[in-house]
Amino acid sequence: MEGFINYLPEGCLYEVIRRTSPDTAHNFSLTSTSCRSMADSDFLWKNFLPSDYATILSRTVDPVVFNSKKDLFFQLSNRHVLINGGKMSFGLDRGNGAKCYMLSTSMLDIDFADAPHFYWRRISVDNSRFSEVMEPMFHCQLGIRGKIDCKALSPKTKYAAYLVYKLTEILDGQYYRHPIGQIKQRTFVTVGKNITKNTVYLEPDYGKYVSKIFNEWKIAYENPEFDIMGTISAKERADGWMEVELGEFYLEKDEDGEVQIKLKENDAQGLKSGIVIQGIDIRPKY
Numbered sequence: 600m601e602g603f604i605n606y607l608p609e610g611c612l613y614e615v616i617r618r619t620s621p622d623t624a625h626n627f628s629l630t631s632t633s634c635r636s637m638a639d640s641d642f643l644w645k646n647f648l649p650s651d652y653a654t655i656l657s658r659t660v661d662p663v664v665f666n667s668k669k670d671l672f673f674q675l676s677n678r679h680v681l682i683n684g685g686k687m688s689f690g691l692d693r694g695n696g697a698k699c700y701m702l703s704t705s706m707l708d709i710d711f712a713d714a715p716h717f718y719w720r721r722i723s724v725d726n727s728r729f730s731e732v733m734e735p736m737f738h739c740q741l742g743i744r745g746k747i748d749c750k751a752l753s754p755k756t757k758y759a760a761y762l763v764y765k766l767t768e769i770l771d772g773q774y775y776r777h778p779i780g781q782i783k784q785r786t787f788v789t790v791g792k793n794i795t796k797n798t799v800y801l802e803p804d805y806g807k808y809v810s811k812i813f814n815e816w817k818i819a820y821e822n823p824e825f826d827i828m829g830t831i832s833a834k835e836r837a838d839g840w841m842e843v844e845l846g847e848f849y850l851e852k853d854e855d856g857e858v859q860i861k862l863k864e865n866d867a868q869g870l871k872s873g874i875v876i877q878g879i880d881i882r883p884k885y
Contacts, residue, residue, distance in 0.1 A: 612637055617646045621672060621696055644668035647696040649753065655689055658682040672696070679728060688728045692883045697753035699882040701763065702745045703729040707879065710742035724765075726839055727877050734875045741784065741864040745879045749790065749854040752881070759847040759884035760788055760860045763840050763877040766801065783830070783865040788846030790858050795846035798865060799831040801874065803841060840877060847884050 612634055616624050624647070628638035637643060645668050649655070652671070656663055660681040665671035672691060679688035679701065688701045704712075704721070711718035712733065721731040735741075743762065752758060788795045833843035845860055860879055 613643060617643055620694060621647045621676070622693065625669075625673075639667070639669055641668040644672055647672050648691075649696070649698055655682065659689075660685050681728070685730060694885070695753075695756070695883060697756045697758075697883045698751065699880075700747060700751070701728060701877075701881070702747065702879045704731065704733040704876055704878055705729075706745060707876075708744040709733065709876070710740060722875070724875060729877065732875050732877050741782075741862065741874075743862045743876070743879075745860045746857045747860075747881060749850055749856050749858060752850055752858070753883075754850055754852040754854065757847060757849045757884050758858075758881055760845045760858070761842040761880040761882075762801075762845055762862060763836070763842050763880050764801065765840055765875045765877075767873050767875065784843075785863050785865045786845040787861040787863075788848050788858065789861075790848045790850070790854070791856055793848065795848060797831050797844070797846055799833065799843045799845070799862075801833050801841070801843055803833045803835055842880065845879070 616627055616634070616638055619627075624638055624643060628635045648668060648671065663671065663674065663680055665674060675689070675691040676693040676696075679690035679699070681687070682689045686703050686705045688703075690699045691697070692699055709719060718737045719733050719735050722734055723730060724732055745760075782801075784799050784801065786795075786797045786799055831844050833841050836842050845862055848858060858881070
């Protein structure tokens with residue numbers, strides 16, 4: 600491979616590498632000494648950074664120190680940074696360089712969050728990106744809404760929005776359970792006239808457990824993201840939190856308007872506490 604690359608003009612080599620993925624560009628620098636300089640150059644890696652990266656970095660809570668654009672890319676793809684006074688986090692997708700965000704609870708509209716009877720409280724927990732998360736204190740229906748400007752995201756990218764949370768066991772009779780995790784929730788993700796609607800359970804694999812009751816494991820296995828009723832199952836994240844997909848959407852180039860995200864309790868049984876909400880994660884979906 601290196602022998603073939605040696606015959607390529609530098610301009611041609613640049614055009615080849617910039618049309619690949621960030622990981623492929625990085626691998627070029629590891630496998631070919633002749634193209635290492637090009638594969639590590641700021642001239643190349645500016646193509647994998649968003650055009651407004653300098654503006655975004657000006658909004659970070661703590662300064663981001665980097666030695667090169669390649670170094671900056673891998674910092675942002677390995678770990679989110681806090682922006683907008685700590686109300687959001689920002690990062691880059693390692694696969695394609697698309698922008699990723701998480702909206703903290705301070706940017707979400709949560710039913711009864713500001714009610715005078717203090718249905719919710721803000722607390723600090725370990726392993727959260729944000730200084731505060733939210734936990735319900737009393738019975739109320741779960742309703743969460745969030746939004747983000749389309750232009751803040753990367754064009755021509757398929758995204759999905761995820762609720763990030765933890766379930767806490769509460770005593771229900773003689774047993775500790777996650778009652779809120781077993782209540783159906785309806786979700787809506789709207790971009791312009793396009794609406795994605797889903798039904799989700801907050802308890803991981805609870806939809807598949809329901810499927811087992813009806814002896815329909817085969818259908819659940821063939822489409823592991825859904826159970827037989829088309830319900831999306833939550834899953835555990837690598838960071839110890841849980842997440843459930845609220846819906847997916849695709850952004851065309853220079854799309855105006857907002858992405859509106861909504862979760863609403865479907866069964867109207869009332870929130871029985873047992874949940875801690877960190878925020879809504881918005882990232883590319885493959």
